[in-house]
Every structure is written in C-alpha cells, then in structure tokens.
Amino acid sequence: MRWLLSEVNRGLAEQVLVAGDVLLDVAGIAETVGLANWHDPQLWNLGKFPCAEAVIPLYADHVARTLAAMRGKSRKVLVLDLDNTVWGGVIGDDGLEGIRVAQGDAIGEAHLAVQRMALDLRKRGIVLAVSSKNTDEVAREPFLKHPEMLLKLDHIAVFQANWNDKATNLQAIADELAVGIDSLVFLDDNPVERGLVRRLLPQVAVPELPEDAAGYARTLAAAGYFEAIAFAGEDLKRADFYQDNAKRISLQKQVGGVDAYLASLEMTITFQPFDATGRARIVQLINKSNQYNLTTRRYTDPEVRAAEEDPDVFTLQVRLADIFGDNGMISVVICRPAEQGIWEVDTWLMSCRVLGRKVEHMVLNHIVEQARARGVHTLVGRYLPTDRNQLVVDHYAKLGFEQVSADESGRTEWKLDVASAQIDRAPMKVITLGAEHVQENA
Secondary structure, three states: OHHHHHHHHHHHHHHHHHHOOOOOOHHHHHHHHOHHHHOOHHHHHHHOOOOOHHHHHHHHHHHHHHHHHHOOOOOOEEEEOOEOOOEEOOHHHHHHHHOEOOOOOHHHHHHHHHHHHHHHHHHOOOEEEEEEEOOHHHHHHHHHHOOOOOOOHHHOOEEEEEOOOHHHHHHHHHHHHOOOHHHEEEEOOOHHHHHHHHHHOOOOEOOOOOOOHHHHHHHHHHHOOOOOOOOOHHHHHHHHHHHHHHHHHHHHHHOOOHHHHHHHOOEEEEEEOOOOOOHHHHHHHHHHOOOOEOOOOOOOHHHHHHHHHOOOOEEEEEEEEEOOEEEEEEEEEEEEEEEOOEEEEEEEEEOHHHOOOOHHHHHHHHHHHHHHHOOOOEEEEEEOOOOOOHHHOOHHHHOOOEEEEEOOOOOEEEEEEOOOOOOOOOOEEEEEEOOOOEEEEO
C-alpha cells in the first residue's frame, strides 16, 4: 500500500510540474511531527478534518510560506554573526586555538552544522554576508587559518567586522548588495543584538535561537525564510553574481568617471524573445522582483508560455556579461498591443545588481527598434506603486517619456513617440538573438 501511495504521489507531482501549478507536500509536513500526532480520528469523524487542531498553525505556516514564495517574498541574504554563532567562543579572547569548531566536539559540531547549512543555502543561490563586532583582521583569521572551518572568505559576498551596531551594519550590507532590507535574515546568538535589530529594522527576519547551539541550524531551517517553489540554473549562481558585483564596485572606485567605468567593464548585452529554455527563470523573475519593477504583475508558467507563443505580444529576456563574469538574465519585458500602432508596457523589471550601468537605456533602445519594425508609433508605460518599488518612480521620466496622467494613489501613465525617440546608449556590445537570426553590434 505504501508503494502504491508513493506512485500516486509521484504521478501527481509530475502532472503538477507539467501544468505549472504548485504542490504542497503535506505528507512531508506531517512527518515532522509524526503521523500519530498529525491525525485526529475524532475530528475526522466529526467533520472530515484532515489534521489535528494542534497542528493547524504548522500547516497554515507552510501554506503561507508557499504563497509567499510564489509572490516573491522569500529572503535572499543570510547575514551571520561570528562569535558563538559560526564558531564556539570569542576569537578576540580565545584565539585561533581556543575557538570550538571541530568534529568530535559537541559544541564544535553544533557550529559546524550552522556552517554546513549556510553552504547548502549558498548552493541554492542564497547570498552569505558577515556582520561581526570585531576588528576586521581578527574576524577573518579563522576563515584563513583554521583547518576545520567549512566556510571560507570566498563564500562571503560582504564581510563587515567593526564596532558599529548591527542594525547599521545590516543596512550597509543591504545597500552594498543593492537589495531591500527585507531580503535579509540575521542569525546571531546574542539576544540583545537580536532585539536591537528587531526594533530598529523590523523588516529583517531574525530567528529566535535556543540557548543550546545544537538547535541553531534546525531553527533556521524550520523558519522557512528561503522557501522556493522552483529552482532555475541561475539560482545556483546568484551568490557568485553578488560577489562579482562587489569587485565591480571596487573597480568603480578606481576608475575616474562613469563613462570610463562603464567602458572598462567591457559589457555584452543580449536580447532575446521569451523561449522554453529561459521560461523558468523568466517566471521566477516576474514573481520575485519587487524593487525595480514598474507594475509588479505576477504571471504563472502557463501565462508566460501564452505570451511567448502569442505573435502579437512582444517579449524580451535580457542578459548581461562583463569582464568579471556572466550576470545571467537581468531584465524581462512584456509589451502588449493596446490598439492599432500602440504598445503598452505590461511588465518591465530589472535586477538591482546592474543598476547604474544604463541597462534600462539599452533595453529601451531595443524596444524602440522592434516597435519601429512592427509599425508601432507609440509606447505607453505605467508605474503602479507598491511599498517596495519607489526605486522606479522616475523610471519613465528619466528615459524621456512624457507624463500623461497621475492619480492620488501615485499611479502614473507615460507615453513615448517611437519615431522621434532618442535614447542614450551605453558602451557595450549588443547581441540580438531570434528565431531566425543572430545580430551583433559593437
């Protein structure tokens, strides 16, 4: 019977995957508390309740996590304290030989479990950062010299060791990574530090850790901050993307002038219509991008496929590479015909990690070129405000669109004359991929 049920569940999962729906593994949730605790025969007989009253909050929490992941609410960054969190002891007092982070030591293994979980999350694309009250040189020493450390410096996108308060450091980490403060999860053994961050930065997720370090990794895993409904290939590279971005910031400080900096990056931008290969990543970006997103409309896999296959809908996936590496897919655009000769920009989103490189100018240049080729004379764009996309309130104004209307909610409408549009360009190589041709422009 167990074999038969497993086969039924496997078939159901395969059908859900093909349909683009989402499956919640209730059996897996039940196993965390035990089937005997999950089922209540009396409630089943009374009203066919699928679970016991005591586990309804657990079930509801997992449903909420799944819905949040579908709507792009999952966290992106894990910020780690060091002393008594990543290792046992205080590196500044105990020295390299005195900290506990080794197999065969109960306390050391508890902290290794935290490191192992952090590495597993990084493999899934979660960005790792460090915020430690310490001198920088001392805080880095275990990463460089301790033979039992699983975490290495090249796993960390932003390393902050200073004597500032943790709330200030967390805001600085979010700024350096170009992510919202609500993308962060902060893991710290100190209840005072946790309380300070909760009070000053309530958007940051701060799990309440038990006194015993053996429960740290389990607590972080159980919280579900990094829930995901699907993984695209680029998820596995996201942490590297952010670390490469740190190198770009360093180069920008060395090169004088924005234009000289952009030229030094030797960028290549690639434009391509939606396709089956990129669809999973396109759906993910549509449902996870919040800051640089003009309308924040969410679409499922079947809806994206429908746009991809509709000859009247203009779709665009944009990729960017430079001397430091491939940034992957960084922008998605959908334009729909409103009426004869008019395209409405239904969706325009972009990764915040490429801000300041005039990518939006290059994307608009490509949209205008394609619009002219299809006899479109006007582009209409709308900004629909949310609590997270203030970053793009002036997006259309900066690109030369003319404002048509605005209302009390902050919604604005803009238009651009395609024939007369003149948009700035950035120093980058352009590759245009299509069903029938590949075009390259310097």
